[in-house]
Amino acid sequence: MSKEIGITVKKAEDFSEWYNQVVLKAELADYASAKGFMVLRPYGYQIWEIIQSVLDCEFKKLGHRNAYFPALIPESILKREAEHFKGFVPEVFWVTEAGDNRLGERLAVRPTSETIAYSSYSKWIRSWRDLPLLLNFWNSVMRAEIKSTKPFLRTSEFLWQEGHTAHATKEEADEETMKILNLYKWFIEEYLAIPVLAGCKTEREKFVGALYTTTLEAIMPDGKALQMGTSHNLGQNFSKVFEIKYLGQDKQEHYVWQTSWGVSWRLIGAVIMVHGDDKGLILPPKIAPIQVVVIPIFYKDKPNEKLASKAKEITTTLQQNGIRAFCDDREEYTPGWKFNDWELKGVPLRLEIGPRDLEKHTVTFALRDTGKRVEVDESSAAERAKALLEELQKRLKARAESMLKELSSTADSYDEFKRILSTKGGFIKAGWCGDQACEASIKEDTGADIRVVPFEGDPSIQRCVYCGKEAKITAYFARAY
RNA sequence: GGGGUCGUCGGCUAGUCUGGUCUAGGCUACAUGGCUUGGGCCCAUGUGAUCGUGGGUUCAAAUCCCACCGACCCCA
Known part of the structure; x- marks a missing residue:
């Protein structure tokens, strides 16, 4: 067997190198000439197209329509929601010139489209009859990755879809947030054959500008967690800033309640890591080109x-x-x-x-x-x-499920917590008092953070794994990609 | 954020320490012809390298020095 063509390392022995080789040698993607960027090759693109077509069909079944917004956002608009801007600005690419002329106002290459979309939503929404507004965009976004890029998982530009909806009430926005999270969960488990944990992000980890963030987290064979998709209830944070108001049946003016949600080509990275073996890639039949x-x-x-x-x-x-x-x-x-x-x-x-x-x-x-x-x-x-x-699809899923089980632990003490992290890693279920200081200390100390707070807590967990005080919350910790 | 490794044909690499027949070698891939085909066949011929980029030292630089660019790994 010719060593140069095939994968030259074992998945279990050098996971990182194995991953890079699979991506390149299976011709999914290639490195681009600009730092942090990646070329999606035809074979990889075909997988993305299948993911895209299934999700697109499901979004439409739920009443969403597709639209397209510009890639460039005037700084004044991106800045409007202060928290949001603060969260994204370290990784924004800026356009400052047009030909030979310096621009009067610099333009941000979209890191996400909330602001540019909502500046339009404010024009389009006038009446309760305009709601709900259910839109989705298939596009790419850019977030400058200065360090440690990895194909599909961490690149300065990535393909994704972002849904942006506006509703009359908080309840409707709650419902939409969960509807999409469940759709993602179904897709990831049934098509990608990867089991995920569902729940909320903590205040510290939530999307900047959101009321709350729901998330799906999967575990990779090296014991690190990977965020597979997120669905946010944005509350009225953006509608108040962008003046997205409607006149209700009650003849009163109201701010809309909003959601946003997305999955990216990162899903392909997860498929590679979870299912592949020493010979290379193994694609779940449902997404195999x-x-x-x-x-x-x-x-x-x-x-x-x-x-x-x-x-x-x-x-x-x-x-x-x-x-x-x-x-x-x-x-x-x-x-x-x-x-x-x-x-x-x-x-x-x-x-x-x-x-x-x-x-x-x-x-x-x-x-x-x-x-x-x-x-x-x-x-x-x-x-x-x-x-x-x-x-075969079922076997892949079953195998991934047993891996998740294998890489899920419960820690009763901080010593045990650290011991698990330093050995096999994976998800560690543990109590948390709810204090951000504990959360930050654990992250600082171990590199692990709270990936997800499950919707249903575990009543048998009573103490915060860090400070020992009463555990208000059951959390799943892990190191993450 | 901190630390480390590395950059030579499309891919993997020899050569770098110790500057000089390096006019840059090999394997693989690719092209052509032949032969073969149930687990990466074999033979022949051929194509393919501004030695990452820029500068410096020198009679002479892939090799020494500086800067930059890029890739990868580990730790927090």
Whole structure:
């Protein structure tokens, strides 16, 4: 086996290097020429398109429409909500010139679109009949990452979607916040096959400018947590600043209640880390650009033409059955080379068809996750492929669930807390008194912070893991990406 | 925020310590032809490198010095 083409390190031995190699060698992404930026290559983009199409469809089912706002935001607008501005300004890129002319007012490259969107919302919303306003934007945002960039996880520009809604009441905004969080949870668990913890962020960790932030957190194999998506209830913080008011049925003027929410291409990073193995990527079938790769196995002095047309025919049949299938009939590569290549790229199911199969009217499936081979009757290929893909999807999810379980602990004392962190890491369930000083000290001390406060507390946890006072809150701590 | 490692054909690298046949070597990839094909076949020929960028030292710089740019890793 040629070392240079495949992954040269073991996932368990050098996780960081393994991750970088998978990203580059599976041709998902490449480094760009500007610091901190990343090129999303066609194969990676295809995954993003699938994520995008599923979520887009669900957003629309819930009544959202897409819109597009400019990438540049005048400083005066970005500044309007003081807390928000303070939170983002360290990582804002600024445009100061247009051609040879210095701009009168500098323009921020959007780090997120609340401000630019809401300066329009204030013009569009007049009456209770204009509500709710349910919009979503598919775009990219830029946040200057000075240090430690990592493909998909930490880059200065990233693709995402950001939803921005306006409602008449707090209750409606609460409901919207949760509706989207649940949609994200469903998508991440069912499509990406990654289990997540759901709950709220603490005051310290919430989105700057939000009333509260709900979040989904997953655990990675190295014991670090990854934020998968957030959904914020913005309250009336922005509506008051941007004067987004409506005349209610009560003939009174009211400020709207708002939400914003988003997931990014970071999800792809999570898929790589959670499911991949020493051979490379393993894509959950539901988001795999190629679900089944068909590989005809040619021999000298054998009916290769018939084999080639049979392979094409089977590929077409699979496609007609709603399977994303691709026939790799390149003659310049040997089957073994192709096997390795498609395994590196994470294609969940391989269909081999050679002279032996041709004679017996069978095809041979090989499963990416277990490596097992299954010989099936040619006529049932599509049906069996569907079943195998479904099972594979379930196995990936089950495996990720047991990893989450393995990397979840409960700490009764601060010593135990630190001991867990220094060994396996992962989520640590512990009590918290609710004092920000304790939260900050733990972060300072250990590098771990509160990733999520679950919606349901654990009544058996009674003491703050740091100060020992009464635990008002059950929290999940972890080091994070 | 703090510390560290590194930058040479598309990829991996030899050469750098000790400046000089380096006119920069190898593997891989790529191209062409042939041969093969159920786990990264084999043979031949060929393409491909402003040695990250800029400056300095020197008769002479991939090699020594300075600055910058970029990548990666670890710690908080």
